[in-house]
Amino acid sequence: MQTLAVDIASTFVDDAAALLSGSGRALRRVVMAPIDRIANACDIAGVLAERRATFRMWRTSRARARHERRHFSLLGRFNPFRHLAHLT
Numbered sequence: 001m002q003t004l005a006v007d008i009a010s011t012f013v014d015d016a017a018a019l020l021s022g023s024g025r026a027l028r029r030v031v032m033a034p035i036d037r038i039a040n041a042c043d044i045a046g047v048l049a050e051r052r053a054t055f056r057m058w059r060t061s062r063a064r065a066r067h068e069r070r071h072f073s074l075l076g077r078f079n080p081f082r083h084l085a086h087l088t
Contacts, residue, residue, distance in 0.1 A: 039048060 043049065
């Protein structure tokens with residue numbers, strides 16, 4: 001019974017943390033929008049656009065690698081060493 005209570009409490013804390021981080025990201029976007037518009041207007045050489053494209057490419061390749069790693073896992077979510085997969 002105590003385990004169920006701990007699970008419910010940890011789930012609540014995790015959900016609250018996710019809600020706060022999502023709200024923080026949304027607030028940051030609203031506050032930084034004018035600065036981003038000025039930066040994009042001043043970007044004559046296209047450095048910001050190139051950096052965004054590189055980051056997007058890196059992020060998609062990383063997600064693809066993560067998906068492939070997950071696909072070949074022997075035990076899947078029940079593997080006690082799944083968090084150590086990046087070390088191999």
